[in-house]
Amino acid sequence: MVSSVIIRYIFNELGILYEIPDLYSIVLQALCRIPRGKITTYRDISKALGDTIAARAIGYIMKTNPCPDRYPCYKVISSDGSLGGYSLGSERKSMLLQKEGVKVMGQKIIDFEKHLVDISDLRLPPVLLSMRRLQEFISDRVSLITERKNIRFVVTFDLSFVDGPLDIGIGVGCAFDVDNEELLGVGISFVPVFMPYIPTYLAFRELPAILGSLSAVIEYIPRIDAIILDGQGILHPRGLGIASHAGVITNIPSIGVAKSILVGRISGKWTYRGDLKYAPVVYNNKVLGFLVIKNKHKIVVSPGHKFSVDDARDFVLSLEWPRNEAEPRIIRLPHKIASRIKEFVKKYPKLLESRSKGQKSLDDFFL
DNA sequence: GCGACAG
């Protein structure tokens, strides 16, 4: 698909050097190994990659297939034997299959099991398995002991995406002095995205752009006491949401603030504090985070790294939270900036043309 | 019509 010379690694002091796999290319190229008259399913591809949870993401990769003539995504159907979608119309998908001897009745494949390819023939690398193992390895290094009592210098993050031949992630980090919540500086990165969104694997999609903006914002802040990311901390099937992942590999105390629950359930009593309330979120019989509700807006707070569950919650609750906003002001700001930059880039697409370095700063625009 | 699934 698209080759590039872009830096796309997540690494740390633990000796881990992990290259984010180009899942789009891996899956599209595997389609070329499906023999004439054979088919497979979104779920089987997902399973071969290491986790069936990616089935919808496989469908998304098919949907955005940049070259249906070269990558035969019409050979991929739903696991229940129904036809599934096709960017050029399901009639065309049906016709292409029939031409290879696969009978289609309405939206159903006749005897679809007989046409299934041996999925191991596609030689799909189990990249989701290795990502899961990496998450488990890093998760063992998460600390839930609050390292710093007085948190003053904080960076909050968010990103938006611009789609193209290769999706570009726009990472934004905002540095604050939380004593007066003054904005000290903004770091921005533009990074190609090689992974679709897959539940529980979010960090592998978003962290490269986040870390890029972190390195860009670092000069504006005397030190970093904490980072706050949009997503879960330890409230994750493997205890490693994006905030915990970022915290451990940067060795910076971190907190996750999400808009909805990924795993776990609300359990226990509500606590009322002023005009907001919160309740514990329990997973594996442990309180790993809190659901906070204020003026109909809800956020899920869980520690990332070097925070206790209660201290993570109390720190977030100490931040100014305007009545009409969905979350505290300093957490919302990077989202607003990323959205504005996205609109700007859509308006002037040439800004992203020379992206050979993979990361850019605002200076690149104004030289 | 419907299970749930951070962004």
Next chain:
DNA sequence: ATCTTGTCGC
């Protein structure tokens, strides 16, 4: 997350 239509929700 993004896109987009319609304009309630369990």
